[in-house]
Amino acid sequence: FGARDNKTFYAVNTADGSLKWSKTLEGSEAFVSSSPTVSGSVVYVGAHNGSLYALNTSDGSQVWTPYATSAGSSGIYNLSTPIIESGKIYFSYANSAVVALDQTTGSKLWEKALAGSNSSANATKILLDAPSSTLYAGGVDRVYALDITQNGNFKWSQAASGVLESGFALWQGILVGGSRNNIVYAWNATSGTELWQYSVKGQPGTPFLWE
Numbered sequence: 001f002g003a004r005d006n007k008t009f010y011a012v013n014t015a016d017g018s019l020k021w022s023k024t025l026e027g028s029e030a031f032v033s034s035s036p037t038v039s040g041s042v043v044y045v046g047a048h049n050g051s052l053y054a055l056n057t058s059d060g061s062q063v064w065t066p067y068a069t070s071a072g073s074s075g076i077y078n079l080s081t082p083i084i085e086s087g088k089i090y091f092s093y094a095n096s097a098v099v100a101l102d103q104t105t106g107s108k109l110w111e112k113a114l115a116g117s118n119s120s121a122n123a124t125k126i127l128l129d130a131p132s133s134t135l136y137a138g139g140v141d142r143v144y145a146l147d148i149t150q151n152g153n154f155k156w157s158q159a160a161s162g163v164l165e166s167g168f169a170l171w172q173g174i175l176v177g178g179s180r181n182n183i184v185y186a187w188n189a190t191s192g193t194e195l196w197q198y199s200v201k202g203q204p205g206t207p208f209l210w211e
Contacts, residue, residue, distance in 0.1 A: 001036045001038070001043055001045075001057075002036075003031075003032035003045070006031075007024055007025050007030045007031055007032075007047075008022050008023065008024050008025070009022065009023045009024075009025060009032060009036075009045060009053075009055065009060070010022045010023075011043075011057065011060060021059055021060040022060065023055055023060035023061075025047055025053055025066075026062075026066065027047070027049050027051060027066065027068075028049060029047070029048050029049035030047045030048065030049050030051065030053075031047060031048040031049075032045055032046070032047055032048075033046055033047055033048045033079060034046035034047075034079045034080055034081045034082070034091075035081040036081075037081060037082040037083070037084055038057060039084040039103065041056060041057050041058065042054050042055065042056060042057060042063050043055050043057050044082045044084070044089060045082075046079025046080070046081075046082065046091060046093075047066075047079070049068075050068060050069040050079065050093055051066040051067060051068045051069065051079075052066060052067045052069075052079060052082065052089070052091060052101070052106075053066045054066075054106060063106075064105060064106035065106060066106075067099075067101055067106050067108065069093045069097070069099060079091050079092070079093045079094075080092040080093070080124065080125050080126055081125070083126060083128045083135075084103060085128055085130050085148075086130075087102070087103045087104065088100050088101065088102065088103055088109065088148070089101040089102075089103050090126060090128060090135055090148070091126065092114075092124055092125070092126050092137055094124075096113065096114040096115070096124070096139050096140060097111055097112060097113045097114060098111070098112045098114065098126065098135065098137050098144075098146060098152055099111045099112075100148065100151075100152065109151075110151040110152050111152070112146055112151070112152030112153070112154075114137060114139035114140070114142070114144060115139055115140065115141075115142055115157075124137060124138035124139065124163065124164055124165040125138065125165065125166070125167035125168065125206065126138075126168075127167070127168040127169070127170060127175075128148070129170055129189070132189075132190075133147060133148050133149045134146065134147065134148070134155060134189070135148050135152070136168050136170070136175055136177075136189075138163065138164025138165055138166075138167075138168070138177060138179075139163075139164065140162075140163050141159060141160060141161060141162065141163075142157050142158065142159055142160060142164070143157065143158050143160055143164050143175075143177060143185070143187065143192070144156075144157045145157070145189070145192060155192075156191060156192035157192065158187055158192040158193075158194060160179055160183070160185055161179055161181045161183055162179035162180040162181030162183065163179060163180045164177050164178070164179050164180075164185075165179075165180060166178035166179070166180075166203065166204045166205055166206055166207070167205070167206030167207070168206075168207070169206070169207040169208060169209045170189055170209075171209040173188065173189050173190060174186055174187070174188070174189060174195065174209075175187045175188075175189040176207045176209060177207065178200075178203070178204030178205070178206075178207065179203075179204075180203055182199055182200050182201065182202060182203055182204070183197050183198070183199055183200070183204075184197065184198045184199075184200055184204050184207065185197045
């Protein structure tokens, strides 16, 4: 699955590269802005207009009405790559909020605002640790741990410098992420206590942890 900047989403046969189907996403500014996520027979993808689309993997037909966040009306766009877990869809959008939807219907279960406003229009990436029911999200000058069993209520939040939009990695209770201010951070994943920080030459990408 992939897209171009003309609002068209494509499904390509991996065996020979032939086109299986294409779908023009409805709505203005519906340019794909996140990597798609596939679960069962549905592919989920976010667009520049602040909406999340659910399409049938076999023919591209719409599964449910696209969910429109308030980002589209505020002029701040882009969604993170959706995460699917136990019948729910989780994603963030660039107005600094995390949303949970019902996977079957597309209806909103909860939305949790994060402090600040991400003026860059880039959605901060999220990480879900299903065993602990914790979703980690980056905001403006702060990192958050949300309890997905309690409508996204904060387990903890910790100050940091800059927009934490690089993404996260989790290993043995240590959460690592980077900020637009060229800093890589490590926190205790349970308490949020900062363990260390390291300045790098340029904005860090998504971290990868290896023992």
